[in-house]
Amino acid sequence: MNIWTYILKRLLLMILVLFGVACIVFFIAHVIPADPISAMLGGNAPDEVIKRVEAQLGYDKPLIVQFYNFITGAVVGDFGLSLRTNNPVMQDINNYFPATLELTIFAILISTILGISLGVLSAVHRNKIIDHFSRVFSIVGVSMPVFWTGLLLLLLFYYRLGWLPAAGRLDFFTMPPDHITGMYLLDSLLTGNWEVFKDALRHILLPAFCLGFLATASIARTTRASMLDVLKQEYITTAKAKGLKKNIVINRHALRNSLIPTVTIIGLTFGSLLEGAVLTETVFSWPGLGRYITQGLLFLDYNSVMGGTLYIAFVYSLANLAVDILYAVLDPRMRT
Amino acid sequence: MSKTTTKTKTGWFQLMKPYFEDMKHTMYLWRRNKLAIVGSIIIAAFLFIAIFAPLLTPYQPDVQNLSNKLLPPSSEHPFGTDQFGRDIMCRILYGSRIAIQIVLIVTIISGFIGISVGVTAGYFGGIVDEILMRITDMFLAFPRLVLAMAFAAMLGPNLTNMIIAISLVNWTPYARISRAESLRVKGQPYIESIRSMGASNFRIMFSHVLPMTISPVLVQLTLRMGTIIITAAGLGFLGLGAQPPSPEWGVMVSDGRSYLIDQWWVSTFPGLAIAIVVLGFNLLGDGIRDMMDPRLRR
Numbered sequence A: 001m002n003i004w005t006y007i008l009k010r011l012l013l014m015i016l017v018l019f020g021v022a023c024i025v026f027f028i029a030h031v032i033p034a035d036p037i038s039a040m041l042g043g044n045a046p047d048e049v050i051k052r053v054e055a056q057l058g059y060d061k062p063l064i065v066q067f068y069n070f071i072t073g074a075v076v077g078d079f080g081l082s083l084r085t086n087n088p089v090m091q092d093i094n095n096y097f098p099a100t101l102e103l104t105i106f107a108i109l110i111s112t113i114l115g116i117s118l119g120v121l122s123a124v125h126r127n128k129i130i131d132h133f134s135r136v137f138s139i140v141g142v143s144m145p146v147f148w149t150g151l152l153l154l155l156l157f158y159y160r161l162g163w164l165p166a167a168g169r170l171d172f173f174t175m176p177p178d179h180i181t182g183m184y185l186l187d188s189l190l191t192g193n194w195e196v197f198k199d200a201l202r203h204i205l206l207p208a209f210c211l212g213f214l215a216t217a218s219i220a221r222t223t224r225a226s227m228l229d230v231l232k233q234e235y236i237t238t239a240k241a242k243g244l245k246k247n248i249v250i251n252r253h254a255l256r257n258s259l260i261p262t263v264t265i266i267g268l269t270f271g272s273l274l275e276g277a278v279l280t281e282t283v284f285s286w287p288g289l290g291r292y293i294t295q296g297l298l299f300l301d302y303n304s305v306m307g308g309t310l311y312i313a314f315v316y317s318l319a320n321l322a323v324d325i326l327y328a329v330l331d332p333r334m335r336t
Numbered sequence B: 001m002s003k004t005t006t007k008t009k010t011g012w013f014q015l016m017k018p019y020f021e022d023m024k025h026t027m028y029l030w031r032r033n034k035l036a037i038v039g040s041i042i043i044a045a046f047l048f049i050a051i052f053a054p055l056l057t058p059y060q061p062d063v064q065n066l067s068n069k070l071l072p073p074s075s076e077h078p079f080g081t082d083q084f085g086r087d088i089m090c091r092i093l094y095g096s097r098i099a100i101q102i103v104l105i106v107t108i109i110s111g112f113i114g115i116s117v118g119v120t121a122g123y124f125g126g127i128v129d130e131i132l133m134r135i136t137d138m139f140l141a142f143p144r145l146v147l148a149m150a151f152a153a154m155l156g157p158n159l160t161n162m163i164i165a166i167s168l169v170n171w172t173p174y175a176r177i178s179r180a181e182s183l184r185v186k187g188q189p190y191i192e193s194i195r196s197m198g199a200s201n202f203r204i205m206f207s208h209v210l211p212m213t214i215s216p217v218l219v220q221l222t223l224r225m226g227t228i229i230i231t232a233a234g235l236g237f238l239g240l241g242a243q244p245p246s247p248e249w250g251v252m253v254s255d256g257r258s259y260l261i262d263q264w265w266v267s268t269f270p271g272l273a274i275a276i277v278v279l280g281f282n283l284l285g286d287g288i289r290d291m292m293d294p295r296l297r298r
Helices: A003-031 A036-041 A047-057 A063-075 A089-124 A129-143 A146-160 A184-190 A194-231 A234-241 A246-283 A289-298 A302-330 B002-032 B034-056 B088-124 B126-140 B144-155 B159-170 B172-186 B189-196 B201-223 B225-238 B249-259 B265-292
Strands: none
Touching: A003 A063, A003 A302, A003 B126, A003 B144, A063 A302, A089 A129, A089 A184, A089 A194, A089 A246, A089 A289, A089 A302, A129 A194, A129 B265, A146 A194, A146 A246, A146 B225, A146 B249, A146 B265, A184 A194, A194 A246, A234 A246, A246 A289, A246 A302, A246 B144, A246 B225, A289 A302, A289 B144, A302 B144, B002 B034, B002 B265, B034 B088, B034 B265, B088 B126, B088 B159, B088 B172, B088 B201, B088 B225, B088 B249, B088 B265, B126 B172, B144 B159, B144 B225, B159 B172, B159 B225, B172 B201, B189 B201, B201 B225, B201 B265, B225 B249, B225 B265, B249 B265
């Protein structure tokens, strides 16, 4: 199959899946709660207040009309007003999502660097101390709940040592950089605002490390396995026999070829990081989309929950699509 | 008389011999896998604690004693006490009962959903397969925790609803695996011959396809038990799962957040319990996977 046909097919499928996702979200928010309005207002609100809120939310219309409105709104990114913040939900998402994206990207960077180095080291020194260490580190890493790791990091680096700040993206008195992407690190780099950059970097280190720790394990294990495969190949023996230095053989000959499976794993971990971001953001009071959704759920703010959840599903599907396409480009056998 | 008994016994033994050999080989592989042994010991201890929790501690998990609040770890309270003067070790021991309840029920419900969907899709193929797999894709399009959060919040956050919510998002990997396995099995000649004898689809699926697909699904079920505990604790931590005063571990970690600076033990020990039990499940799951792997079995 031609690569473009494959991409087109996957895109169409994704639209279908997203429609289904919207159905699930609508079902969760409108069908499961027995009485959303009274849950929102408390048990003994006056009737006219209930009526007014119902009309305001469109809950007085038949379910099918509500569904139609939701879907048509979702297509153009209109999820209505958030009951909690009184802003359009899409505006809130635009404010909160860059923070999540920045955190996730930074976490991926950390876990990639850490994971690939650990993986290469443990493949080269197979069954030596470093390999055992990396194995234990990996399996312990995936076993620790991310919110707990976060609390321990806070306890050590904030309360005990006082090296890094605990909450938020910037110090209270630091002005955010000019809005370009909404990601403070990138924005302050682009505007050359070093003070803000340093502050933002100090704030992101702990949450990003906490989140990246999750993904390090799988990246390290994958790199190790594919590196071991590559190291058995004959051209590696040839390279060694030519008298090349060990470093050159490993970095120039072996590592490059062993990275293909790693790339896929890195793409796939993006999803698990989005999931972990919800908890990390809560622990570190990071104003991201995950925290926005959590707060929305606790306040029963339906519009922001539906909008936020759908948006996260959209981003998640997009990431998975990107991985699939990348994979198809790298490996023609996958295009079926 | 006695002669015939011995004869049938040996006959029976002969019949089962391959299974015994297989089991012996499995035991051999298990003994060689140190990490799997560690995992088994952790899980055995976990089960033991869950069953005998009341005998292991002199305290009650939800009796408050404000004169003892926020005591540091001591010989009387090995893990200290929380803001209501409850013994933390006692609450962790009782919390293991909640954890095991969550793991078992979620595994059963989501395993059932996943296997039903997967075997049906794989066996019928065609349009049924298309529809069921697209539904699976829809569930896979969410980060699992986010979807579970939404389900739990809308059902009303409590332990039961949290279990339902996790089950509803956790079945997809089982569906995928059992579908792949049934696709492989259904092409085999023996299925064809059973069908030609007039067996119904349901009968073929239930008693001839399902047993052949079960073992990889079982491996997956054990591998995911740790994840279930982590998800449940995460929901509890966010306030969308079990509610205080339940000694659920995630709730306990969340309880201790406000006291992190001076009373570190309130959050630390419940989190440690989660980490250790999840570690046990992960080690055991990895071990079982390695033991089931035909390439390693030889």
